[in-house]
Amino acid sequence: MAEPVLKILIADDEPLAAERLQLLLARCEGVDLVGTASDGDGAVRMAEALKPDVMLLDIAMPGLDGIDVARAIAARRPGPAVVFITAFDQFAVAAFDVNAVDYLMKPVEPQRLGRAIERARAYLERNPPGTAPTPAPGTGFLEEFWASDLSGLVRIAVADIDRVSAERDYMRLHVGQRSWLIHHSMNALEEGLDPAMFVRLHRSAIVRRDFITGFQRVPSGRWIARLNDGAEQPVGRLYADAVRAMVGR
Known part of the structure; x- marks a missing residue:
């Protein structure tokens, strides 16, 4: 059985970065780009109207930043899976405080985006529409951190x-x-x-x-x-x- 198509919303105030994400998504199977927002306030409005499964959020945007957008849409139960895409690594801890499923550094590599989409799909399988969110193993507590090193960001499992x-x-x-x-x-x-x-x-x-x-x-x-x-x-x-x-x- 084919996996369900994921509706994806991009929010990025940099036109070239948003266009790059669109081109990368065009190579991914099982996804449908439903819209692109250029600021945080627009991202919240489009999320309410389009009800995407996944949001690809830049962090540094005019008005509401990506962290604020994630908090604003968190009232939806369950909300969309959030993947942050940014040029800055200092927001990693704050990103996972709002339950982001992944955190990508610009310029985004195709394989890395593909893994993020799969993480988002796994999140949505645990939290199907119409049900209360089910935390991943380690209920209610941090499971991982993302820290900077010479190669970019490294995932550190809490365990x-x-x-x-x-x-x-x-x-x-x-x-x-x-x-x-x-x-x-x-x-x-x-x-x-x-x-x-x-x-x-x-x-x-x-x-x-x-x-x-x-x-x-x-x-x-x-x-x-x-x-x-x-x-x-x-x-x-x-x-x-x-x-x-x-x-x-």
Whole structure:
């Protein structure tokens, strides 16, 4: 059985970028371009009128930006699958805060757009019209981050993160021997991570629970967490109750 045709709406204030997306979509099977908006307010109006399955949103647009557009249409239950397409990588965390299914950097590569369309299709299969949205596995909590590296953006699965450390206005995600910086607050990050998987041990540190190998108390009475990579993480006084809960004391 053939897959249903996806109705797609483009919103981009750059005519050449919008035209490039149209040409790339013409090569994709199972999609139908229903409209193109050149600003955020127009994108919201067209989304209400055309009811697209997928929106390809630029972020930096006149009036409402792409993030605002995504928030505006989120009241639709379920709303269209949102794919952000932008020249800027600093919006990645904000994009996934509004449940975007993908985040592409300009100039968009044909294969990368194809994968984004497939992600959107999978999202719509989980959230068919007329039903309440069904979160992907990891209900209600963050599942992935997109961080900058020399090649562009890299996807980091939450389950792969060993620990998070604060560096001024940025958070460093540690995965094995590598790490990436994202622009996010520690409090918002703590709220977004599954507490069954992560525990906050300090105002500047969140650690994956199974990355902790033990605790020890120093003469001052404070706790120190021993980590799987041999490092030690001091436990802040405000977070000592979390340690006691873990060890059953």
